[in-house]
Amino acid sequence: MQAQDYRNLRFEGEDKQEETLFFLRPHAIINVGWVLVAVFLLILSTGVVAFLPNNQFFELPLEPTTVYLSILVFDLVIAGGAFQWFLHWYFNIYVLTNKRLVDIDFFGLFHRKISQTTLRNVEDVTYSKHGVLQNFFDFGDVHIQTAGTLPNFEFHAIPDPEGSVQQILNLVAKYKGGVAGHHEPRSYQPTQ
Amino acid sequence: MNLDLISQLNNISGDLVAKVDFVILLLLLFGLALYTIFAFLVLKQVRILNKSITTARGELLNTLALTHLFATLALLVTNILLLILN
Numbered sequence: 001m002q003a004q005d006y007r008n009l010r011f012e013g014e015d016k017q018e019e020t021l022f023f024l025r026p027h028a029i030i031n032v033g034w035v036l037v038a039v040f041l042l043i044l045s046t047g048v049v050a051f052l053p054n055n056q057f058f059e060l061p062l063e064p065t066t067v068y069l070s071i072l073v074f075d076l077v078i079a080g081g082a083f084q085w086f087l088h089w090y091f092n093i094y095v096l097t098n099k100r101l102v103d104i105d106f107f108g109l110f111h112r113k114i115s116q117t118t119l120r121n122v123e124d125v126t127y128s129k130h131g132v133l134q135n136f137f138d139f140g141d142v143h144i145q146t147a148g149t150l151p152n153f154e155f156h157a158i159p160d161p162e163g164s165v166q167q168i169l170n171l172v173a174k175y176k177g178g179v180a181g182h183h184e185p186r187s188y189q190p191t192q
Numbered sequence: 193m194n195l196d197l198i199s200q201l202n203n204i205s206g207d208l209v210a211k212v213d214f215v216i217l218l219l220l221l222f223g224l225a226l227y228t229i230f231a232f233l234v235l236k237q238v239r240i241l242n243k244s245i246t247t248a249r250g251e252l253l254n255t256l257a258l259t260h261l262f263a264t265l266a267l268l269v270t271n272i273l274l275l276i277l278n
Contacts, residue, residue: 010246061212065274066220072267073220077227080260083234087253091241104245109233112244 024094026157027139038082045071094155103153119175121146125168127161217275224268231264
């Protein structure tokens with residue numbers, strides 16, 4: 001994400017004097033699963049069209065126009081599903097402003113959740129990486145513990161979690177009047 | 193005798209094609225009608241999300257959602273035309 005994109009980001013409930021310092025989105029690699037499924041299904045439907053005999057469709061009594069229309073509808077549904085998955089990834093955003101942390105979760109059609117906490121409430125920030133994929137592509141979960149009974153924050157599949165934790169800690173320290181840049185990011189292993 | 197039989201079989205086969213075709217087109221019409229509602233909802237959803245979170249690629253997503261809706265409508269119209277012509 002380029003620096004100008006940070007400035008272009010605006011979210012619901014943002015104050016006029018609030019400045020977006022950085023925002024995170026889950027690593028693009030997590031999209032590989034649905035992309036592969038969508039590509040496979042599109043290739044499959046194209047294959048059906050390619051091998052379609054002139055007037056018969058695997059001995060089915062159907063007109064070619066009906067078969068082509070069915071395949072186009074199938075492709076449209078695949079494209080629509082892929083678009084939904086993309087939106088799910090694209091609009092799951094974690095924003096850090098000069099005042100607070102915002103977690104915007106998009107679950108599906110008309111279901112989204114926006115959680116936030118002020119930087120003052122941030123107590124501890126840790127990260128975890130599980131498995132070969134997360135270690136190979138350098139992404140993981142960031143856990144933000146907040147003060148008292150406030151709900152904790154979980155940022156899932158974040159690229160470079162160690163760097164992100166460092167940035168968050170620096171900003172929190174700056175906000176609280178501490179010294180930035182002297183925090184040791186710690187990894188965290190959740191109990192099973 | 194043989195020619196009569198072949199002719200009758202051809203007629204039966206032709207009727208079957210027309211009937212199955214009609215049923216498939218009706219099913220497609222039903223599915224596409226439902227899918228059109230979904231496409232409208234996706235467009236609405238993208239607009240709401242763009243209002244909630246303004247990003248650099250918001251306009252592109254809106255265009256994609258609109259294209260998706262138009263493609264759905266185009267297929268719906270084609271389906272209706274095929275049903276009428278049947």
